[in-house]
Amino acid sequence: MRRPILPVTFVLFLLAQLFFSCSRIQPENWTHLRGSNLDGLSKSENVPIRWSETENMAWKVPVKGLGWSSPVVFDQQVWMTTADHDGEWFSVVCLDFDSGELIQELELYRPDSVQRMHATNSYATPTPSIEKGFVYVHYGTYGTACIDTRNFEVVWSRTDLNCEHLQGAASSTILYKELLIVHLEGTDVQNIYALNKHTGETVWQVGTPDQKAYEEVAPVYRKSYQTPLIIQVDGHDQLITNRSLFAISYDPHTGEENWRVFYGEDSAVSMPLYYNGLVLVNSGWVLSQGAPYFAKLLAVDPIGRGDITDTHVVWQTDKHVPQTSTPVIVDSLMFMIEERGTLTCLNPGNGEVYWTERLKGHFNCSPIYADGAIYFTNNKGETTVIKAVLDFELLAENRLDGIFKATPAILRGAILQRSDKFLYKIAVAQEK
Incomplete structure (x- = not known):
């Protein structure tokens, strides 16, 4: 007996269902510091708002050494950098997302000597970048490497990108098309590199943006801990970076400068943000009588060329602006947490402050938004969750x-939170 021939429309329907089913099960990833879009916004749902060492704890695994880099995730792999407390060795670890089981640990560098470091920093503070098949790790002047995530072999490594950090490295890398963008801005040299992500070769490099301006400040104020951001303006991509003294926009393909804004004298840490046509940049500490006093937040119209300090700064404020953590913008609301715990909600379009609240503790972690809530973790591991x-x-x-200075990753209904000794996966307990 002959089998019936299925109608073409029915076959197409089955293929479409299979396609959409496969599309739905693609896992959410977390590829950079503050997420895959570097904006602190998670698309995850059913994220827990309550937990403890025993409640909603999927797993907790020890991490050797110390690092304030954030975890990054692609498919089932969680990657983190770590290093010896005294900088004797620099490693990267890979864990299974579901179980926390250690998949691989690689020691990458063992330098002959190390620079001094600020007591609040670590030798593994820059967050890796990850994509399908490859993870890119960076330890500042000690080394930058690409690792194949399938066979765990080092694809390329560079130890010739150097600077005097003075207080340790903190700038994280970002991926842009075929490039890996690396900031190495120290007291001696201030360089930005665009590396070929496949080979590690330098595609372009820019140095100190204004030699005379930098010579007029002490070396300690010439460095930066900046992680840049890519935005698009009038159909053209711009690489936005908060360098020491200046916020600058570059063409990410060539390193050519588009515009700059002069703002301050000390090292920038907080990342740039982009909202409704405005670039929001942090000045780092502004000095008063030679001592760090406050940080400024400036909103810049990125349509311009050259020095646009006097023409394109739309608004600015120095009230409770964080110097270390990066604010998060949810819809038309901007939330920022100052180091000493002052939480501010403001309008990113004009700087209008809606309210301020005082949270407990000292804050280095950047806030992350997920599922209608914003998560603020202080250095003692206390996380305040508010509605957005x-x-x-x-x-x-x-x-x-423990001690918490690494910004969390939130994806697939879970929070990956790193302390000085452990990586936690926080997730709503499943009913058995």
Whole structure:
């Protein structure tokens, strides 16, 4: 007996269902510092707002050494850099996302000598970048490498990109098309490199943006800990970076400068943001009588050429601006947490402050948004969760043990939170 021939329309329907089914099961990834779009916004749902060392704890695994880099995730792999407390060795670890099981650990560098470091920093603070098949790790002057995530072999490594950090490295890399963007801005040299991500070769390099201006400040104020951002303006990509003294836009293909804004005297840490046609940049500490006093936040119209300090700064503020953590913008609301715990909600379009609240503790981690809530973790592992709405609305307060300075990753209904000794996966407990 002959089998019936299925109608063409029915076969096409089955193929479409298979396609959409496969599309739905593609896992969410977290590829850079503050997420795959470097904006601190997670697309995840069903993220827990309450946890402890025993509640909603999927797993907790020890991490050798110390590092304030954030975890990055692609498919089932979680990657983190770590290093010896004294900088004797520099390593990277790979864990299984579901179980926390150690998949691989690679020691990459063992330098003959190391530079001094600020007591609040670590030798593994820059966050890796990851994509399908490859992870890119960076330890500042000690080395930058690409690792094949399928066979765990080092594809390329460079130890010739150097500077005097003075207080340690903190700039994370970002991927842009075929390039890996690397900031190495120290007291001696201030360089930005665009490396061929496949080979590690330098495609372009820019140095100190204004030699005379830099000579007029002490070396300690010439460095930067900046992680840049790519934006698009009038159909053209711009690489935005908060360098020491200047916020600068470059053509990411060539390194050619588009515009610059002069703003301050000390080292920038907080990342740039982009909202509704405005670039929001942090000045780092502005000095008063030679001592760090406050940081400024400037909103810049990125349509311009050359020095646009006097023409394109739309608004600015120095009230409770964080110097270390990066604010997060949700819809038309901007939330920023100052180091000493002052939380501010403001309008990113004009700088209008809606409210301020005081949170407990000292903050280095950047806030992350997920599933209608914003997560603020202080250095003692206390996380305050609020609603991402116009009025301040507290949802929960949580506590883990240890020291916390790494910005969390939030994806697939889980929070990956790193302390000085452990990596936690926080997720709503599944009913058995």
